[in-house]
Amino acid sequence: MALRRFDIEAGGDSFAFKPETEPNIEFWLGKYPEDKKRSAVIPLLWLAQKDNDGWLSEPAMRTVADRLGMPYIRVYEVATFYTMFKLAPVGKYHVQLCGTTPCMLRGANDLKKVCEKKIGKKMAVTDDQRLSWEEVECLGACVNAPMVQINDYYYEDLTPESLDEILGKLGNGVDVEPGNFVDRLNSAPEGGATTLKEDTLYNGSRNSVKGLPNLPESDAEEEPKSEAKGKPDREAPTNVDREEPKEEKLEAAEEGVEATQDAEKQIEGTRPEPLEIDGKQADDLKRISGVGPKNEDQLNSLGIHKFSQIAAWTPENVQWVEGYLSFRGRIERENWVGQAKTLADGGETDFSKRVDSGDVDSSREEGED
Numbered sequence: 001m002a003l004r005r006f007d008i009e010a011g012g013d014s015f016a017f018k019p020e021t022e023p024n025i026e027f028w029l030g031k032y033p034e035d036k037k038r039s040a041v042i043p044l045l046w047l048a049q050k051d052n053d054g055w056l057s058e059p060a061m062r063t064v065a066d067r068l069g070m071p072y073i074r075v076y077e078v079a080t081f082y083t084m085f086k087l088a089p090v091g092k093y094h095v096q097l098c099g100t101t102p103c104m105l106r107g108a109n110d111l112k113k114v115c116e117k118k119i120g121k122k123m124a125v126t127d128d129q130r131l132s133w134e135e136v137e138c139l140g141a142c143v144n145a146p147m148v149q150i151n152d153y154y155y156e157d158l159t160p161e162s163l164d165e166i167l168g169k170l171g172n173g174v175d176v177e178p179g180n181f182v183d184r185l186n187s188a189p190e191g192g193a194t195t196l197k198e199d200t201l202y203n204g205s206r207n208s209v210k211g212l213p214n215l216p217e218s219d220a221e222e223e224p225k226s227e228a229k230g231k232p233d234r235e236a237p238t239n240v241d242r243e244e245p246k247e248e249k250l251e252a253a254e255e256g257v258e259a260t261q262d263a264e265k266q267i268e269g270t271r272p273e274p275l276e277i278d279g280k281q282a283d284d285l286k287r288i289s290g291v292g293p294k295n296e297d298q299l300n301s302l303g304i305h306k307f308s309q310i311a312a313w314t315p316e317n318v319q320w321v322e323g324y325l326s327f328r329g330r331i332e333r334e335n336w337v338g339q340a341k342t343l344a345d346g347g348e349t350d351f352s353k354r355v356d357s358g359d360v361d362s363s364r365e366e367g368e369d
């Protein structure tokens with residue numbers, strides 16, 4: 001780490017916190033016991049730097065040490081260690097330019113040239129005291145590289161042209177809004193998001209879906225058998241322990257049904273028509289590759305029991321079922337509709353043959369060998 005010296009001459013002889021800073025100081029001191037108040041050294045140095053035009057003079061450090069009952073050398077040690085503390089005067093707008101690898105690869109060296117042209121050498125202050133700059137290490141905004149921090153704010157995705165314009169405006173006393181300087185929201189790709197765009201991710205409709213989304217059937221989480229974690233079932237709270245009045249149970253059940261219906265309405269696509277059948281007439285949907293016991297249960301709960309129903313799904317039906325099961329793209333990828341058509345016509349698929357011969361574990365019913 002480079003040796004950091006403080007500018008004794010520029011600091012003058014005295015420093016005092018601004019009266020409006022006193023409540024902040026009390027706030028930070030209030031966090032620590034009286035005999036541990038030196039723990040507030042970093043926040044107090046930060047407040048002192050704010051009250052001293054963006055840098056720490058030696059009298060400012062002494063004032064902090066006196067407030068905290070610390071030897072001066074201990075405060076100097078902290079101030080000279082952390083590069084967030086400036087030890088020489090800075091401009092009204094101090095530019096910290098990130099020169100670490102991601103920013104360097106994305107053009108930080110060109111931004112440095114702009115700073116040198118508009119401001120001058122590192123840590124030099126312009127004659128009008130408005131601008132100064134320095135190079136710093138990663139500021140944690142690499143996804144929006146290259147970037148600079150000006151006073152407390154980040155200016156990201158910069159080009160030499162945009163930084164030139166920013167410095168020009170600040171140099172003329174015109175404030176510039178911080179943020180991204182390309183068409184990008186936060187860390188999304190330029191031009192807008194390309195993934196995670198489905199409304200169902202954000203509108204709460206997936207709350208009705210049980211289990212973790214997009215897991216292969218065999219890895220899906222088992223429903224907990226008991227609500228009492230770590231206890232055998234027989235020790236789980238019984239209905240007798242917390243019997244609810246019948247009307248309340250009914251109300252809760254009705255509310256649950258309404259909530260599920262509301263959530264289903266939010267799923268994009270068209271819900272397939274349900275079919276009421278005698279259980280014996282149901283097809284073994286697990287003969288479709290991608291449908292295990294859990295998916296079959298969920299499909300049955302939607303009134304889907306026959307291959308012929310799945311064979312007749314429209315793209316809108318597929319979209320709805322994928323949204324309901326949190327399987328974006330999977331039904332199409334696994335060709336459930338094509339498989340169902342073959343099976344509905346009495347044909348077989350390689351997978352259905354393996355299921356029929358008992359070779360597919362995830363297609364066996366619970367309790368089957």
Ligand code: FES
Nearest residue numbers: 098103138141142
């Ligand atoms: S490398 Fe520049 S912000 Fe991380």
